[in-house]
Amino acid sequence: MxxxxxxxxxxxxxxxxxxxxxxxxxxxxxxxxxxxxxxxxxxPPFNRVSMDGIAIDFNAFKNGQRAFKIEGIQPAGSKQITLQNSENCIEVMTGAVLPKNANSVIRYEDVEIENGIANIQIDKVNDFQNIHTKGKxxxxxxxxxxxxxxxxxxxxxxxxxxxxxxxxxxKQPKVMIISTGDELVGVDETPLEYQIRRSNVFTLVSLLERLNIPSETAHITDDKPVLKQKIAAYLQEYDVLLFSGAVSKGKFDFLPEVFEELQVQKLFHKITQRPGKPFFYGKTDTSNVFGFPGNPISTFVNCLVYFYSWYYKSVGLKVEEETAILTEDVAFKPNLTYFLQVKLSDKFGHLLASPIKGNGSGDLASLVNADAFIQLPKGETEFKKGENFPVIRYS
Amino acid sequence: MxxxxxxxxxxxxxxxxxxxxxxxxxxxxxxxxxxxxxxxxxxPPFNRVSMDGIAIDFNAFKNGQRAFKIEGIQPAGSKQITLQNSENCIEVMTGAVLPKNANSVIRYEDVEIENGIANIQIDKVNDFQNIHTKGKxxxxxxxxxxxxxxxxxxxxxxxxxxxxxxxxxxKQPKVMIISTGDELVGVDETPLEYQIRRSNVFTLVSLLERLNIPSETAHITDDKPVLKQKIAAYLQEYDVLLFSGAVSKGKFDFLPEVFEELQVQKLFHKITQRPGKPFFYGKTDTSNVFGFPGNPISTFVNCLVYFYSWYYKSVGLKVEEETAILTEDVAFKPNLTYFLQVKLSDKFGHLLASPIKGNGSGDLASLVNADAFIQLPKGETEFKKGENFPVIRYS
Missing domain, CATH: 3.90.105.10 (Molybdopterin biosynthesis moea protein, domain 2)
Incomplete structure (x- = not known):
């Protein structure tokens, strides 16, 4: 461990x-x-007019001129025209090139136009006002x-x-998501009393979709030769295999043996955490193998904590760690890192994490009431209201 | 306004x-x-075994029995079997139905198995331990x-x-995103000196994709009869029209007139905010018309603030408001609501907003360096470090 x-x-x-x-x-x-x-x-690629109005030679204004004859119009998307007479003006539109010889724009709101003459209604004008200069x-x-x-x-x-x-x-990794377990039936089927529907593979598909990773899914029965043959093929074809289930101590938990026989190098199996302890991780030369425990919350949290981190680093993305503040005291006795389900909320710019009570790692529906996990460190047993801890958001 | x-x-x-x-x-x-x-x-739909191990009748353990003959095996996904003899045990796997007449599960870690006999190695066992009871x-x-x-x-x-x-x-709305402006050319084209490439429509497509709304795009030249004819058709066909540009005071800003002629009911035109002031909003019986100003940041912030809110309420989604804490003093003189670009970061569970300097509403590239806006209220001019304000995230 x-x-x-x-x-x-x-x-x-x-x-x-x-x-x-x-x-x-x-x-x-x-x-x-x-x-x-x-x-x-x-x-901007040119001196760009940033207000609808008239363009003038600022010197004329400075010299006291207030009435400017309209000499022409410079629309956006037209070739630059020239202000021919420095005592005239040109009507200009937002996004247009500033006409040659003009160096100030006065917006329509500050101008009255009558009989082709624009009369400036304000006393203060600056050169290069309302002009977004080239390369600024x-x-x-x-x-x-x-x-x-x-x-x-x-x-x-x-x-x-x-x-x-x-x-x-x-490029995105090529991912195969594999469920095992003979108790599983399809979503469209009606399970017998001792069966349940497949759900973890679809959760994983959705968690990967959040990263824009398309994936394929397969189900393999708890039959060792079949598992071995199929996984051997998947290891050749995919960058990543994600498994849910069959990594624990059960008589039909064949995956660890199969991985060994297929020369998957085991990096570790079991982590001092809850939920998600019996997580297997290994690799071949071309493929990485994430063997998540079969309980829904275990698969969910391990995908977020481990697969996401692995993916981010693989593609070169730096992701900032985020923390949240506990809203109530939490006690947790086992000497394990505890991923606690929480509901996040904001209060005056503080990110608050309120614990959500679930019934353990099998209670998938409790995930719907939370929106994140916070990571409470191993080795401590009391976590106080007001303390802050790393947070892993999922919705 | x-x-x-x-x-x-x-x-x-x-x-x-x-x-x-x-x-x-x-x-x-x-x-x-x-x-x-x-x-x-x-x-769970049945009393579900939650650990690999053996299932026993707890009374036998209570009466001092420690060695249990293995009578059978109950895998996950198999019909419930029965513990025939209450002094025997059944091997059970995680996810299996608890065998009939059994009421406690002891995990393999706490058992030694030799010659078909399971010897329990621990002194404390509870009834219904390691069983996830039906309906819990x-x-x-x-x-x-x-x-x-x-x-x-x-x-x-x-x-x-x-x-x-x-x-x-x-159902998602049917959305058409329309750019206008004769200065615009396609992304694949090389603009002449006085032209620029279309970008706002693609930004809007991406902002809608974030909401899982597919959209179509069109470009119409600054020609009033053409605008009128095309928009008349779009109003019939789409739930939402998003425009970028042509809503201000320019000589070729035909949209407000065209909307009026097409009996689009104007709800407002111009908001006391920066950026994004000359925003037009109107509706017909079947369509909503968002006329965003053409500057990239204006279009961007108005889509986030107004279209997003409109969409969330339309589909019935409640979205919690979030706030962030300013990391430095900000002064803003105009009597306008100010949407300030910020970079968010976390410190001990506090969401910090650091202002990002841009060159105004035309500086699209500055959006890349920020990841949110904060909304600074109108009527104040000094915003102090440590104060918190509503935040609008976009990446």
Whole structure:
């Protein structure tokens, strides 16, 4: 038995590199960027009008002129025109290029226009006001998004702006999720009295979907030769195998033996934690094997704590640790790290964690009433209201 | 001009009901549940063995017996067998039905087995230990998930368990996202000096994807008859139209006029906020029209603040407000609600918001360096380090 920290280290020392692929930028939300995104030109790319109004030569205003004959119009998306006479003005639209020889924009709200003459109604005007000058935000060649960033809506806008219609992202692992256990029947079936429906594989599919990882699922009966043959094939084909069940001490818990016979290198089996103690982790040269215990909450918490961490490091994503504050005293006697189900809430910028009572690792429905786990360290038995602990969110 | 609060009220008073649809449960992550999910039987559905080991009649142990002949084996997924002789035992596996006449399970760790006899190595045994009794977690008919819950991985597990292979969820709105502005070219094109690439529509597509709303996009040139004809058709076909640009005072900002001519009821136009002031909102009998200002940050923040709120209420989802604590003093003079870009971080369970300097509403790239906005109220000009404000996360 090893500690949670040792288990995490072991897992983080055996990450994989799935490589890089190029995909359409609009499909890249939730993926990890694998190239620096550089400004293809200055932003803004020209002296950009930022208010609808008139553009003038500021010197004319400074010299006391207040009435400007409208010489022309500069819409957004049109070639730059020139203010021919410095005592005239040009009507300009937000997003337009500032006309040549103009250097100040006065918004329509501060102007009265009559008979083709714009009369300025304010006394204070600055040069280059309401002009977003070329290159003010970013210079051509500046890195706008650094490699290894998780792509969200903000990044999509930048990718579009610089013309990155195809973008390099981390390839996702190829994952097979396998349930075992002869007591399991399909979701569409009506279980006999001693059977239950498969659920952990679907929970795992959904937890991987949160990471934008597509996955496949299979069910194998508790028959050792069948298990061995199928798993041998999966180890060849997939980067990751996630199992739920058959890793404990039962007579039909064949997985540890099968893994050994298939030369899966065992990194550890069993962690001093609750729930999720009999977790098996191993690897081959090409595949990583996560053998989660079959209880629903055990599978759930181990996927979040171990598979998620392994995946983040594999694709190069740094994730900040978050903590939450206990709202009541909690006692936990066993010398184990305790992953406690909590409901999170906000109070004046403090993240509060209220314990949710469940009936142990089999009580899947209790997960629905919570939205996170907090990690209470091994070696202590009393956890006080007001103390803060690492939090693992899941909804 | 109306306040942010008035604008929000107006929007929340004009939500739509898109109806309900039935979809496969495994596709329902991120959707809003529209039925109560009820336990189809007790959970566990039988007295369930929760440790691998042997099952005995507790009375025999109480009477001093320590050696039990193994009479049979009860695997998970097999019909319940009967302990024929109360001085014998049955080997039982986690997940199995407790054999008839047995009422205590002793785990393998506490037993030595030799020649078909299990010798108990511990002195303390309780009746019903290591047995998860029928109905302990939930009773048949209990509501496991209430209507209007956002479905995540935990709910998927419960849906599978109760056999809900098809589930009722809120239908998503049919959304069209429209850009206008003759300065815009496609992402794949190389813009001329006075042009820029379309980006806001893609940002909006991604922001809607976060809500699992598929959307379509279109671009219309700044030509009033064309705008009118196309928008008339979209108003018929879509529940929601999202526009970016052409709602301000420019000579080619035709949208407000077009909306009026198409009998879109204007709820408001312009909010006392920065960025995102010239936001137009209106409706017809069948469609809601969000006219976001064309600056990237204006479109972004208005989608998060207004469209998101409108959508959540439309589908019946309650979202808790969250707040964060300013890490430095901020001064903001205009009498406007200020949506300040911030980077969030955690310190001992406190959510800290550090302001990110951008160059105003056109500086899309600055969104990448932040991950949220905080909402600083109108009417104040000094916001102090340590004060907390509502936060709107986006990544």
């Amino acid at each position: 090893i500690s949670v920290e040792e288990a995490k280290n072991s897992i983080l020392n055996t990450t994989q590199n799935f490589g890089v692929e190029e995909i359409p930028f609009i499909k890249s939300v939730g993926r990890i960027l694998k190239e620096d995104i550089v400004a293809d030109r200055d932003f 935000d970013r210079k051509q060649g500046d890195v706008l998004i650094h490699k290894n960033k998780l792509i969200s809506a903000a990044e999509i806008g930048v990718l579009a702006t610089v013309g990155k219609s195809i973008v390099k992202v981390a | 109306i306040s942010v609060e008035e604008a929000k009220n107006s929007i929340l008073n004009t939500t739509q009901n898109f109806g309900v649809e039935e979809i496969p449960f495994i596709k329902s992550v991120g959707r809003i549940l529209k039925e109560d999910i009820v336990a189809d039987r007790d959970f 977690d939930r009773k048949q008919g209990d509501v496991l998930i209430h209507k209007n819950k956002l479905i995540s991985a935990a709910e998927i597990g419960v849906l599978a368990t109760v056999g809900k292979s098809i589930v009722k969820v809120a």
